Amino acid sequence: MAKLSSVEARAAIRSGRHRRHTAGLAPGCLQANLAILPEAYALDFLRFCQRNPKPCPVVGITDTGDPIFRTLGAEVDVRTDVPRYRVFRDGVLDGEVDDLLGLWRDDLVAVALGCSFTFEHALAAAGIPMRHIDEDITVPMFRTDIACVPAGPFAGTMVVSMRPIPEDRVDEVKAICARYPLAHGGPVHVGDPAAIGIADIAAPDFGDSLPPRAGEVPVFWACGVTPQNVIVNARPDLCITHAPGHMLITDVDEGAETPITK
Amino acid sequence: MAKLSSVEARAAIRSGRHRRHTAGLAPGCLQANLAILPEAYALDFLRFCQRNPKPCPVVGITDTGDPIFRTLGAEVDVRTDVPRYRVFRDGVLDGEVDDLLGLWRDDLVAVALGCSFTFEHALAAAGIPMRHIDEDITVPMFRTDIACVPAGPFAGTMVVSMRPIPEDRVDEVKAICARYPLAHGGPVHVGDPAAIGIADIAAPDFGDSLPPRAGEVPVFWACGVTPQNVIVNARPDLCITHAPGHMLITDVDEGAETPITK
Structure with missing residues (x-):
């Protein structure tokens, strides 16, 4: 696994061949924490991230309803490309899932946050x-x-x-x-x-x-798990995050000056 | 003027004693470009800034309708603390003003962007x-x-x-x-x-x-003037920016790791 490129690693995760944590995968590529929220919460959440840049450094934001992170690489699909997700309903952890194909909605916005890796x-x-x-x-x-x-x-x-x-x-x-x-x-x-x-x-x-x-x-x-501690208070009807340690692997060079791929 | 602190420089601007560019004022303090938009445009504008971090590095965002940048210093009032503003209506420059006391609205969001100073x-x-x-x-x-x-x-x-x-x-x-x-x-x-x-x-x-x-x-x-070039296409009913060179002076140390004051 450690020899796969970021594109190959995402393909392995997407197909269910990799369901473990992502430490050590796609060396040199930026990995990201994830927080997915209804659009009605997105502006305040981005304000929260800007005001708390150490726990919540934003490296990507999707368009509303678009499951693809278009600035983070080739077809980075937030519905399938994380090994394990946590689903929170009304701010309370409701369980973990392997993909979001049955949960994705047209009003969702995904935010990727930089990671300690x-x-x-x-x-x-x-x-x-x-x-x-x-x-x-x-x-x-x-x-x-x-x-x-x-x-x-x-x-x-x-x-x-x-x-x-x-x-x-x-x-x-x-x-x-x-x-x-x-x-x-x-x-x-x-x-x-x-x-x-x-x-x-x-x-x-x-x-x-x-x-x-x-x-x-x-x-x-x-730590990028901070949003999982904060949505308990915000109580959005739906919030989806990565499971701790199970990150989104991007094509961005982790040494790059900006997290934007061409 | 160059010997004033950031608080004193803002007071001089607020009272109308300083209407010129802000280069050299409050040495060591972060200065910022400004873009003010209706809340309906704010989420997309923040996405634009995240995707274009070199022209648009976000250093502050106000709550909707709140004219105070609460993370940038002591009573940083976006209505009065910039020496000269540009007002765009439907994306077209409509003129320049010295303050926003007559223009501020409950649906406006102000975004501060880092500056070359x-x-x-x-x-x-x-x-x-x-x-x-x-x-x-x-x-x-x-x-x-x-x-x-x-x-x-x-x-x-x-x-x-x-x-x-x-x-x-x-x-x-x-x-x-x-x-x-x-x-x-x-x-x-x-x-x-x-x-x-x-x-x-x-x-x-x-x-x-x-x-x-x-x-x-x-x-x-x-350059932080980029938003002035982009709103021409977005055509919000109202957009207010700083006049080029006439920046918002904050209390944040320009060498600080994050643009958040305690």
Whole structure:
């Protein structure tokens, strides 16, 4: 799978041959978090993203009712090209599905948000250990008490991902990540989990447990799962997201200056 | 004027004491292009901005009917805090005004777009000559034949700004500007004006003439005046922009990672 191009990887997902997380697929290509909402919520949701650019860096928006992300590559179909989706009704998780062919509606707008895989690749290239990759687990994610800037019905707290980083490399990590504003940018917090409302660093709300070892510091990044925490309050009749870790793979070079393919 | 803070500069503009261009005001603070549209056009306009991030890097969006940019500083009032506005009716320039107190409506949405002043300051700090600043004129801006990615009724060609750059410093200029994605990023073209549809480098469509001298190359950046070129096609009943060079001054540090004040 890791040797497939982005077009081939999407074809494997579309045909049901790949239903697992997408870490490591289509190396060098931008992957994205997903949030699909009725058009009536789209303007406020885009305001929410603009006001919270670290958890919600927008890299694509479809036309209303059009399931194709026309700026993200060749026939990127939001109905079929994500390995697993979460369906929320009235803000409450209603289940997970493998495709949206029976759920797509003419009033839906899909928004793609940048993803941590981009900066993880840059950190790995700089020789920073990424323990969740080495141990082949999903990065731990936590709800925090960091308030997002509200927009219309969208209000709530930020979800963060955590990676244990060797103490002497934290400054380097900050500098590298700040270069990727469309992939959550620099960390939002370093150190004491309690300072951002996390009670137990070994018990994440999403993903797998990965407590820091001696000599490591917990480093926290704004996470694209944040919208899943915020729609609980907005209560749209329908909202569809990716399942954590199961991202949309695009044809955009993850080092590109803009997320727009020609 | 150049010694005023951003809050003081906005106060001077609001009271009518400053009606000129805003170059050099409130050094270190982010300045912004402005586009105000009826809410019915806002979602498509935000899609247009996302798909054309170089001319239209969004740094702020107001709530519908709210004239205050609440994420850009202390009481940033879009009705009074720009020195000169352009009013377009049905896509056609109808005139310029000093404030919007008589024009503001409950259905309007204001969008702030990053501005070239940010990267100009970074270039000047690196010792790159900025001739239009030295000569105290407005940077030359040109309509081009570079097609924007359309969104709904918003479609058309890009407007660019041009700065003559010493030939041996072009690579340095590219690298510096790429660090400022919210200020148009790296140049969209270097060299031959005809290649992007510019017939006469000495005759700009907006701003002042500044032809390159021997040893200088014309370097072109996507420009925040682009929306003024695109609304002609979208024909909203009302659209209000800043007058070229007369920007909205915010309290955001122009080196900040995100354009959101606390």
